[in-house]
Amino acid sequence: MLVVGASGALGTLIAERLAERGARLVLHGRDPARLGASAGAATVAVDLTEADAPETIVDRAVEALGGLDAIVVAAGVVGFDGVAETAGRDLETMFTVNALAPMRIISVALPSLRDSAAEGNEPVVLTISGIVSELPTAGLASYSASKAALAAYVAAAGRELRRSGIRLVDARPGHTETGLADRPLFGTAPRFPHGHDPANVADRLVRAIEDGSTSLPPDAFTGA
Template sequence: MDVRGAVAVVTGASSGIGAATALRLHEAGARLVLQGRDGDRLAAIADRTGAIAIRADFAEPGAAEAAAEEIARRAERIDVLVNNAGLGWAGPVTEMSGPDVRRLLEVNLAAPLELTRALLPRLLARPRAAVVFVTSIAGRAGVAGECVYSATKAGVDMFAESLRLELAGTGVRVGVVVPGVVDTAFFARRGRPYQRRSPKPVPAVKVADAVLEAVTTGRAEQYVPRWLRLPTVVRATAPSVYRALSARFGGSS
């Protein structure tokens, strides 16, 4: 798929991976529709890229549905949908409140499902289109202290896999980008900074490059960095070994 002139929707575009993805798609010639919850930062990215800016906080009831309606109204067409918006939360699950759980479910799981469902007819109307989900290694390997976050990302993974099967034979390709530790404000916002010496965080632009590659090649999945595929292979082929290693080295980030 050639993204030059394509209309691309990117969620969570006011900072981090979303902002880097917006800039990368802009450089590649795409026209952008950007969603974010930080109005000032979103406006700055929109000014820089000539994008349509839609301020929405997906944690608010009905926000994803309203955002989908506004996107459909303001975009002349939709060729690419990048579901990137997400929230983190770190700590024992017993310390989470009910609202904490619901917030992660709304932003990380319900919002991308709702946006995709609502905008899919517009994507199917195009000769070629792409839906890309930015998930997390936490949704494939599990992370201590991030039970709910990991569950939401695993849910998005399975939705993407099922959607890929459902759309077989159409012009819409479905891709998943699976990052590990990324150098963004995500960890500070979740309430606990990243404390491990390794692996070292990768720049957000590396994930943005993977998103662009998913769009242009139709590749089903990519890990950033690529070696992150290894623990998922070990988990699938030798689960007892995987669990022993996880218990020894710790899964918390």
């Protein structure tokens, strides 16, 4: 199983829970030092903004695992902007990390996922677009747009690949206390109400991998 963004708070929790269940993992992140602390798993340290990052990540995962049965995309960046500020913001990085790289990873991984399905497995791809993908939020204009792009792609791709035996799941939890809002790509975070517990969100995401879910709307995380 490939976990993209495994060095982030939520990605780390997801990886831990998958490892506890016996999954063989390849962990991706930008910081090799943080990935190096993950004992027992192969790692790949690549910045998602690099042109060949999707190919590099998938190729190393397939090499390490001998195939690929599942992908979790937990990588993301956030930025805070209103319409007046959007023109001066780093939209290229925002959209690359949040939408374009995940879309390309799914496409590059498709032959391996199809091979897994042909072997009788049930390959799955889980993405996390978040609540803003269906409820765009003022002050998070470009962030909402980048996540909505990912959600739309996964919804369409899921319908396209269903007959191939490949399941795509998009999760849309509300604000989660991962600390991401304190490290924005640009802008300053507004005052958010207290968000979901990341440990509970990770538990729900892993259950979705196991139970055959095809979508996790915001209300799937009630109480998380």
